[in-house]
Amino acid sequence: MCGIIGYVGKREALPVVLEGLSRMEYRGYDSAGVAVLGSDKLVCIKAKGKVNELKEKIARIFPTLSASGLRSVGVRSASIGIGHTRWATHGEPSERNSHPHTDCSGDIFVAHNGIIENFQKLKDQLLKKEHRFVSDTDTEIIAHLIEEYSKKERNLSKAIHLALKQLRGAFGIVVLSRNHPGTLVAARFGSPLILGIGKDENIIASDATAILSITNSVIYLNDGDMVTLTDGSYEISDFKNGNGKQERETTLIEWSNNTAERSGYPHFMLKEIMEQPQALRDTMRGRLVPGEGTVKFGGLEQFEDRIRDLKHIILAGMGTARFTCLVGEYALEELAHISAKVEFGSEFAYRTSALAETDALIAVSQSGETADTLNAVREAKRRGALTFGIVNVIGSSIAREVDAGIYNHVGPEIAVASTKASTSQVLLHLMLALYLGRLRGLSKTEGQAIIRAIQKLPAHIEKILESAPKIKALAKKYKKHEHFFCLGRKYNVASAFEGALKLKECSYIHVEGINTAELKHGPISLIDKNFPSIVIAPKDSVYEKNKSSIQEIKARKGPVIAITTEGNKELEKIADTVLYIPKTLEMLSPILAFVPMQLFAYYLAVERGNDVDKPRNLAKSVTVE
Numbered sequence: 001m002c003g004i005i006g007y008v009g010k011r012e013a014l015p016v017v018l019e020g021l022s023r024m025e026y027r028g029y030d031s032a033g034v035a036v037l038g039s040d041k042l043v044c045i046k047a048k049g050k051v052n053e054l055k056e057k058i059a060r061i062f063p064t065l066s067a068s069g070l071r072s073v074g075v076r077s078a079s080i081g082i083g084h085t086r087w088a089t090h091g092e093p094s095e096r097n098s099h100p101h102t103d104c105s106g107d108i109f110v111a112h113n114g115i116i117e118n119f120q121k122l123k124d125q126l127l128k129k130e131h132r133f134v135s136d137t138d139t140e141i142i143a144h145l146i147e148e149y150s151k152k153e154r155n156l157s158k159a160i161h162l163a164l165k166q167l168r169g170a171f172g173i174v175v176l177s178r179n180h181p182g183t184l185v186a187a188r189f190g191s192p193l194i195l196g197i198g199k200d201e202n203i204i205a206s207d208a209t210a211i212l213s214i215t216n217s218v219i220y221l222n223d224g225d226m227v228t229l230t231d232g233s234y235e236i237s238d239f240k241n242g243n244g245k246q247e248r249e250t251t252l253i254e255w256s257n258n259t260a261e262r263s264g265y266p267h268f269m270l271k272e273i274m275e276q277p278q279a280l281r282d283t284m285r286g287r288l289v290p291g292e293g294t295v296k297f298g299g300l301e302q303f304e305d306r307i308r309d310l311k312h313i314i315l316a317g318m319g320t321a322r323f324t325c326l327v328g329e330y331a332l333e334e335l336a337h338i339s340a341k342v343e344f345g346s347e348f349a350y351r352t353s354a355l356a357e358t359d360a361l362i363a364v365s366q367s368g369e370t371a372d373t374l375n376a377v378r379e380a381k382r383r384g385a386l387t388f389g390i391v392n393v394i395g396s397s398i399a400r401e402v403d404a405g406i407y408n409h410v411g412p413e414i415a416v417a418s419t420k421a422s423t424s425q426v427l428l429h430l431m432l433a434l435y436l437g438r439l440r441g442l443s444k445t446e447g448q449a450i451i452r453a454i455q456k457l458p459a460h461i462e463k464i465l466e467s468a469p470k471i472k473a474l475a476k477k478y479k480k481h482e483h484f485f486c487l488g489r490k491y492n493v494a495s496a497f498e499g500a501l502k503l504k505e506c507s508y509i510h511v512e513g514i515n516t517a518e519l520k521h522g523p524i525s526l527i528d529k530n531f532p533s534i535v536i537a538p539k540d541s542v543y544e545k546n547k548s549s550i551q552e553i554k555a556r557k558g559p560v561i562a563i564t565t566e567g568n569k570e571l572e573k574i575a576d577t578v579l580y581i582p583k584t585l586e587m588l589s590p591i592l593a594f595v596p597m598q599l600f601a602y603y604l605a606v607e608r609g610n611d612v613d614k615p616r617n618l619a620k621s622v623t624v625e
Contacts, residue, residue: 002029002099002113003085004193005210006174006184009201009231013037013081014058016203020210021051021083026268026414026613026620029085030093034058035100035109035176036081042178043078044109046098051085079231080184082176084111087619092136100176101140103147104132107178110146112139113206114171114191122166142173156180157228160187161239164226170371174204187226187239192369192397195219195227195234197250202229208253208393209412216253220395222246251395255411267612269415269506269605273598274465277458279410279420280591283427284454293447294438295431299404306386308439310360313338314385316345316376317364320418320501321390321425325364326494327590328429334587335437335450345373348380355383362388362432366413366421367620368396377401390428392421406432415613416620417505419598422498426591427457453585457592460582464595467579471596474561474577475603481532482509485523486597487516488536489546495536495563495590499597505615506605516542516549527558534600535575536593539565540586550574561600563593 003024007016013036021032032054033046045061047054084099100109116122119138122145127133131144145163153159156177170190177183186193186204196203196211196218203214204227211218221227224240225248236246265271272279287295300307313332315325325342332340343351345363355361361380365373368391377398380387389402392410399405408424431454438447484503488496493515500513514523516535527533533553537546547570550560554574562575571578581592605612 002087003206003210004082004111004113004172004174005084005203005205006082006111006176006186006229007201007203007214008080008182008184008229009198009203009214010079011201013078016214017081017083018051018055019213020203020205021054021085023209023213024085024205024207025051026416029087029619031086031095031098032084033086033098033100033111034081034083036078037176037178037181038078042106042109044100044102046095046100048093048095048098080176080182082109082111082174082184097135097137099137099139101135101137101143103143105147108143108146108150109176110139110143110173112142112171112173114189115169116141116167116171117169118167119169142167142171146175156183157185157226157237160185161226161237164189164239172206182230184229185226186221186229188221189223189240190371193221193225194395195221195229195236197234200232202231202234204229212253212256216256218251218253218395219248220251220400221248253394267415267602267606269417269419269602269612272413272415272419273595273602275410276420276423276595277461277465279408279424280427280458280461282409282411283424284431285409287431288451288454290448290451290455292438293444293449293451295435295451297404297406297432297435299406300388300435303386303404304439306357307360307436309358310338310386310436311358312355313340313359314348314355314361314380315340315342315364315429316348316361316373318345318370318372320422320498321345321364321366321370321373323494323498323501324422324425324429325362326497327426327491327587328362328433330491331430331433331587332436335433335442336440338436338440343376345370345376348376355380355385357384357386360386360388362390363398363402364390364425365396365398366392366408366418366425368393368398370398374398374401388432390425390432392424414620416615416618417502417598417601419594423461423591423594426494426594427454430454430587450585450587453588456582456584457588460584460592461595463582464592465599467596468599471579471599472603475600475607478532479604479607481530483526483531484509484511485519485526485531485533486511486513486536487519487533487546487549488593489516489542490540491587491590492536492538492540492593495593495597498590498594499534499536499601502597502601503604505618506601506610506612507608508610508616509604516546519549519552524552524556527553527556529557529559532559532561534561534563534597536563537571538563538581538586538589538593539568539583540589547571547574563596
C-alpha cells in the first residue's frame, strides 16, 4: 500500500529517493515525504497529495535546488535519505500525518508501512514518560520508542531491535538517525521490503521498481529480518527470534524499469490492456504439451502423487483475484472432478472446516503480498494442506511461502486496476485444472482440444481490441449514468463480478455484479430507462437463460449492452448495443469477456476525467489486513 525507500551510497540521495517514490506512485497514496542527511544538516520535507506536489514544495522552499541535490541549503553531501508515500490508516491524509515521522529531539526519522495494533497502549506509556506527539499516526510511536531505548543503548541497531520487540501488528520500516550518519536500518514483519545491493551503495524499498535504477541485484527480506545498511556493506539479523546474523539468497531481477514505462500510451491501463495478447503468450510459453493434451508446471511435479489423490481444493484471493478463482472452481470440477470452493482470503483463517494432507489451497495474488491471502496460505500450511500460489511478482511473500508457485510471467502491472494479470490468472486456473484433469482421468483427446483452444486466445484478444473505437463511443454515450448492473452465469459469473469491479474502480460509477439468475430475486426492481445492464451472454450452455433475462430487462425499458459470440445476430434485435467476442470453449470465454469490459471501464474513466492509473482511495498492493 504505502511506498518506502531508503538509500545510502555515493550518489546524492534526494534525486534517488524522489525517483523511487515516483516509481511507486502506482501503489496508491495520499501524501509523500522525504528526509535526507548530509555532513552538516538534516532536511525533512512532507506534502499532502502526489509526489509532484512534494517536488513542487521542495522547489518553492529551495528555489535554487536542482538535480545537484541540497548543496545550496547546506546539506553538502546528502548521500543518505529515506522517503515514503502514505496511504492513510491512522489519521486523516495531511502533511502533519505524512511520513517520515520523528522523535522529540528530531534525531530519529522513521518511514513505515503497515499497522501497529498496540500503538495506543505504547503511546500511553510514552506519554507518561513525557514524549510529545504531533501526529495521529501509529508510526510516530516507533520513532519515540527508538528514542527511549537509545537513552540506554547507544548502538542504533540494538535500540531499534529493542523497539521492534514491543510492536504488535504488521510493519516494514526504514530508520534514519542524525546521530548515526552513513547508516540506515530497516526491518520487516508482515510488510514487504526488498534490499538492493549496488557497488558502494545500497537501497531498500517496498517495491522493486524503486530499486532498478540503482541495481537489479536484490534480496527479498523475510519476516523478522532487520538489515543495517552502509554505503559499502549490509548485515541482516533476525530481530524476531534473536537468531543473530542471517544469510539470504541474492536474486537478479530480469526486467527493467523500461518495461514499466507507458511507451507512448496515455495511460498504463490502456497499455496493459493492449499487451494482453503477448501477456497470454508469455503465460503459456513452455507450459503447453499439445501432443499429450496437458500442461507442465515445473514446481508441481514433485507433488504429483499428492495432487492425484486430492479430495478438496480451496481457491483463495481478494478482489479481482477472487473473481478469477470462480473460473477455476468450475474448471476443477468439470475437468478434474474434484470438489472446489472459492474463499475470501480474509475469511479462510476464521473457517472451522478441517483441511488435511489430502486437501490443497490455491492462493491467487498479482503482487504476491496481499496480506489476507498470505494469511490464508499460512493457515492452510498449519493445517497440513498442500499450498499453491498463482502470482505475478517473482520473489514475493506468497511465492516464497507456498509449496509450489505458478508465475504469470506478464511483467510489471502498473495501473491499479488489474487487466493483463487478471486474464493471465484465469488462463492459469484453466491450465491448472487441465493439468489436474489429465492426472485424474481426463482423456488425451479432450486435453488436446482444450490446448488448441488455448493457443488461439491471443489472436482472439487481438480481434477484440480492434473494437476499441466502438467501445470508446459507447463510453461517451453512457458517461453520465451513475448505476449499472453487470450480469453473467456459470463461468461468466466471474466476468460479471470482474466487469463490475473494473467499472467501480475506474469510473467511480456504482455497478453491481450479479448472477443473471438472481435478477428476478430482487435486483430487477431497480430496472428502468436510466439503469443500464451489461449482460455477458456468449453462445454457451446458459445462453437461452441469459437471453430471457435480457428480454425481461428490456420489458422494463432498461438499456442493455450485450456481450455475445461472433455470428450471433439475434441479440441485435433485443439489446441496445452488442459487443462481440470470438467463438471459443465455454470455459475460456471469461478471458475474452473480460477485455471489452476493461476497455469500457477505461474509456468511461477518461470521459469522466478520472485518474485512470491511480483511482482515488485505492492501492495496487494491499499489504495490510
